[in-house]
Amino acid sequence: TLAFFNGEFLPIDSLVIPIDERGHQFGDGVYEVIKVYDGKPFLMREHLVRLENSAKAIRLEMPYTVEQLEELIGEGLTRADLRDAQVYVQITRGIAVRLHAFPDASPSISMTLRPAKSLSEETFNTGVKVTLLEDERWLNCYIKSLNLLANILAKQTASDRGCFEAVLVRDGYVTEGSSTNAYAVKDGVVYTHPANKRILHGITRAAVLQVAAEAGIEVREEAFTPEFLLSADEAFITSTTSEVLAITQVDDTVIGTGRPGPVVNQLHAKFRELIV
Ligand code: PLP
Incomplete structure (x- = not known):
């Protein structure tokens, strides 16, 4: 250190x-x-x-x-x-x-x-549970500001609920996680919030969108609702430290089969090819 x-x-x-x-x-x-x-x-x-x-x-x-x-x-x-x-x-x-x-x-x-404090392969193989919470942050979330109080409180609530991450909801739409970007997959299409002022424009997000395009996976940068997330085939989060990580449960709802799905696995594998 x-x-x-x-x-x-x-x-x-x-x-x-x-x-x-x-x-x-x-x-x-x-x-x-x-x-x-x-x-x-x-x-x-x-x-x-x-x-x-x-x-x-x-x-x-x-x-x-x-x-x-x-x-x-x-x-x-x-x-x-x-x-x-x-x-x-x-x-x-x-x-x-x-x-x-x-x-x-x-x-x-x-x-x-x-x-580096990397996640275990076990975590990637099983996916994680997340909780939905109201997004209480300011309106300039595209700035990677030191002011992280709302993010910290959300992450702690997630942790208190036995969850890896809090997925935030503003005005009825999922924005992102407290320290990750969030995605839902339905019928082979990946949905994620548009890169506007309501989310951080994740570097991992940009890399994953590039990898998806190269793999011929359709991505729609469209906000989706919590209900859409709950009924998704697959869901995942991305960040510098979490790479591409499957969401297998949202509060009490199991997502898809309860295991990381084929789209998440393909995107993570392709993402890792960028690293070498
Ligand atoms: N969203 C928020 C609020 C974050 O704090 C982070 C990173 O810490 C991310 C998304 C993911 O961004 P990146 O992929 O650039 O690490």
């Missing part, structure tokens, strides 16, 4: 964040999580471009270019001597006396590099 804060690599348990850091006080920043497979950061460029876009959306100037961040992450992985890793990168509006309006400060960058 290794950390980085404002120009310096440090042990991960270093006490380095000043009290008046705006990430700490306001959650005034944006972040990314990048998975590293066998020494290679997967879809790193895509993640860092999204980081830039998130920063721009909150009027935050990036302290480094995408190329500089790529180099920094590479250096961190070498220093930490990690092959299978998870890199967390966070940019905030910096260190300044606590006032809401933008300070006259330089942005802060912090980073952690840790061994």
